[in-house]
Amino acid sequence: MARKNINTLFIANRGEIALRIIRTARRLGLKTVLGVSDADANSRGASEADVVVRLGPAPSAQSYLNIAKVVAAAKESGADAVHPGYGFLSENINFARAVAEAGMIFVGPDPRALDAMGDKLKARAVAIEAGLPVVPGGEAETAEDAAKIAEKTGYPLLIKAVSGGGGRGMKRVDKPQELRSQIGFAMSEAEAAFGDPRIYVERFIASGRHVEVQVIGDGKRAIHLGTRDCSIQRRFQKLVEEAPAPNIPDDKHRAIENAAVKIAEHLNYKGAGTVEFLVDADNFDFFFLEMNARIQVEHPVTEEITGVDIVEQQLLIASGAPLGYEQRDIEFQGAAIEVRINAEDPDADFRPSPGMVTKAEWPAGAGVRVDTHIRSGDSISPNYDSLMGKLIVHGATRGEAVKRIAAALKTLHVEGVKTTAPLHVRIMDDARFQKGGVDTRFFEGLKNG
Template structure:
């Protein structure tokens, strides 16, 4: 079916990103916006705007019924959920199907299969992927039994979670009861699902992920990304391809991701997240994200593909428009997430009015922004303002271009993390490439940012 009118059920930079592809494809875009976003940059870019609900996300962006009502009200053929919010919620996909509206994302079955982390682990095992040793912790006794088998340190993770919420590090048996209770409480509050499980903590691990695209029959791998620069399990910088990995590891990771996609009969965009153990030089399955990722632009830069366009084509029922042999990676891409946060004050959110925005331009520079001069950054949502993405001939060239672009970037009126990124790209350890997920804490320990600089 040809999609002619698409409801964008999201906000900020990803909403503007989806609208941009809709415009190029000749698809009418309708932004479903909360009261806080009715005059946002995406609202000004869309062909139409429909009110979704009040500013709190629970009453707007997280309400499947409100999204479907909005889609019906404007006669939308399809809904694109972006990332976050309801993007991986089977209830929205099912409600869209019941209403005869195309959900631009995986099937309800796939969302169920990978949305529950324990179920996803079982599917990964069935597909032949190695998983981090661990198991479900239904109560403290079960947790102690798993811990005795796995050993310390270990991670407590939310079964229905993601983005680091409900995830806690346990270093010893004495810490287990309190940390387990905290993780259960966080999981229940964030996801409405208090279940948690335990995994061995890999101290020298790298977070590497493989982008896959499937049509339900076949799938292709679109290269990998390194997302190891994280703070409290939230990604800050991403690169494609993952640096400092042997060629056979890239190939093995791609093969593992394709095996899982084939096992699931996967349709749409998905990301298979893997943990690479630098000491053992092996990798484990972590989870699969059944949506477009925040960091998808680095993959687009090195492949030359428009992943939103490919999502839409698959949602229209078309077979894949490319084969694995057609996928060629050119150069190296780096993405810096620019957030409205004060990194000098423990990354305190910094909502407010933006007085001026100056975005860098030039060869190999791309900025996916959700704000402009005069935009108001509301306190209700994630603080991501824009993503600065650069493509270079190789990693050294990409880092040099990123440094130059960051010097040109200006956001006045609110404090941002741009100064942090400037310092990070100048760090000697990062420059070498292949840092582990503990790198950023070491980076912070060695530096102090000047307060209030943006």
């Protein structure tokens, strides 16, 4: 792989991930250019980037999601490479191609991998080719198709958008009488969110755990950086993440990690990616779900237990450097937990709480990390995701990490907007969480308890 110098990096994102990328790029001696909407012109990221370029008005469609504007801004800034972060255009194959056609490096996998993993049906087929187990199911164009699949899978089943993510276009169906209406809802939601109404259905595993594996590849070989458990979710959106996934037998742990490397190498994957699995909490059977061909919101917990800077690895591999690690080089130390602090009111069905943050005091101390772009006086815009920041802790043991994050949460102080911090205090105090190994039904039990 030929080396290509990256001297100037354009960050096509906002919020905490933009700031996160800027800081690693700066440590590597790169000049940073941040594309911002009008709403983010005075953001913390804008104050730390070397150069700031306006993309357009606050609505994402007119700024962060406008491929032509983003590529033109990056090109005009003299950037050698574009880092897409997560969300927005990070897995958009047309954006990756446009960046390359403009003569810049896309910091991420090549279009072939994006195409294969960006469509859940294609990803499922690739997983089968690579020898990974998948959840029984299939594509359904109509309710009749879904009914035929349900005859084989049984109920409950899960409807998923082919181009989906973040829980959108996903519906659970518990009985045949609900199937037709839920298919219609899922297709409409998928069309609105992704411009693609296609859906598929699969068996719903009630006692499922959401376990994922961080992989890094250079197009020739791949390694894993261990597991993460993301089972605590609300409406299929993650609330708490930890590494490694707790209370899984060692042989199953190794099998899940090896399966992730297997599909990454099958794809000749280049860059950082996350392979997601559904693990049956009753017997630890596991099934491939999807692969996220980008950096994940929860990547810090992996960094904390491995000492690997994942953004740095993305940039090095994008420049043509070979993978700098062998699997035996990766040593896992202790446990890490991350909670997402969102500007939402958990007591009002998680209603968004935009507005000015009149005070933001974030935790600090040994084993405590905060990734945030929010300072006192900053505003939470209704135009974007409500994520304010991530509180991450590391401990020598999982028990120590649980105690550390519970203590840190109680020192977090935000005024002006509602946040999800009180909910996380409840989660950390829950005996089921403290024991470890909860499944995706945990949140319903917390809500009803």
